[in-house]
Amino acid sequence: MSCPDCFSGSVKDGKPRGEVVTLHGIQAYATGPSDGRTPKAIIVIIPDAFGWEFVNNRLLADHYADRGDYKVYLPEFMAGKAAPEYMLDSMRGLINGSVFVKPFHLAKAMTGFVPFILTNRIGKSYPRVKAWFEELRKAEGADAKIAAAGFCWGGKHVLLMSHNITVDVAGKPAPLINVGFTGHPSFMEVPADVAETMTVPVSFAIGELDAGLPADKVAEIRKIVEAKPAPVTGEVVVYEGAGHGFCVRADSTLNDVTSQAVKAEEQCIAWFNKHLGL
Template sequence: MSSCCLSGFKWDGQPQGHEATLNNQGYYVAGSNAEVAVMMIHDLYGWTFPNIRLLADHFAAEVGATVYVPDFFGGEVLPADIINNPAEWAKLNLPEFMARNSKVVRAPEIKAFAEFLRTRHRRVGAIGYCYGGWAVFQLGAKTNSGSPLVDCIAAAHPTFLEKEEIRAIGVPVQIIAPEHDPQFTEELKTYAVTEIPKLGVPFDYQYFPGLHHGFSVRGNRQNEAEIKGMERAMRAAICWFKEWLVVA
């Protein structure tokens, strides 16, 4: 875990969806398509972060899906206002925070929420940003039953992703990869583009030269290169979900 997982910019805008609960777990929802759903798995700023909710609104409108942003930090969120304040980052106890929100702790509830969506929608996709990147790979893993938890995934600058999770993917997968990323390293990038094509699943690798970890969810809307990168990343993911989730 490094400062790149906290740095960035909070976007202006008022999310248009609403909050709901499932077994005392909060989630944000946008859209109302009974057939198609997308689960959006948040970064370290959690499910209340305005940026992730604005993205959910946009995906709901453009994909034509119901988009869910569940809380996978047990009600705990990092305050969005610290995003441009490294002095405040130093006050956080990130090792303890991550211990409370490790893969072992959160993977079961992430799986449970995907199972819940399967009961409500015919087609389900998942996109993970930063922290959420490892989670969507687990959701898209091959299963013995032959019925995956989701129908396709996208991962934007994933954090904590391991080679075993890449190798286990069993559904169409898209990766959004900036050039500079201490979490999704050059080694992991090379491994993904080498190994995934051997797995027999559709694969889309979107590379963003000059951009940094977190750009697609915490990019600077005053920076032309980052604006273009954010817009391209959104378009790519939207096209991906329309390709694999929306059946004419």
């Protein structure tokens, strides 16, 4: 499910260092290790609602590249209809503004939300995302190591791709992705999204205060994924005091939440390193 927190948070300071490339028919932000190390594997970020141009998502891609020997891609999966950045201010106005200004903020927020959801509801967006990953797998080869990290909207896509999907690469079946990570996923269906057909190990980072994932649902997810046999066994990490969006849009004025966002980065890279043998 989705909630107002999907469109709230803060913008981070910093200048992304990567480049924009065209990859398998769409644009993507591409980055690698800043010290020039040769990447040993690929991470593809499927972003939150604010999309591939949002500075927080590009900075996260840079962080991932620096925390391991990874080539990181952040593709434009939203067909030009990502949630606009002004929605961050609109949501603050809806939550904290006076009764007189809330109608204005609601109207403005809807001008961003409606195009986003009409273009990017999961039934329409998932085929685009899946098709791009299929082309990536074919281009990189059956033995390439490919990880997917999804946040909020993107988290649902990672979960769907973890369900026993293979690609024919020169007559050899290969997994669409080798390993997955999802931070505060939205639109989740439990238990369906973590059912027996999940054949890729997935790590979850969930905020304790995420209204979209109440404690009983988190417990159910944990019970299912941690009971799966190796190497498909998953993990669930709950971050105390953190809400939805903390992995990407943590308020930098709140030290605890910022620290938890860093820990979630470390969780993701440790998980990928473990399952990709790096």
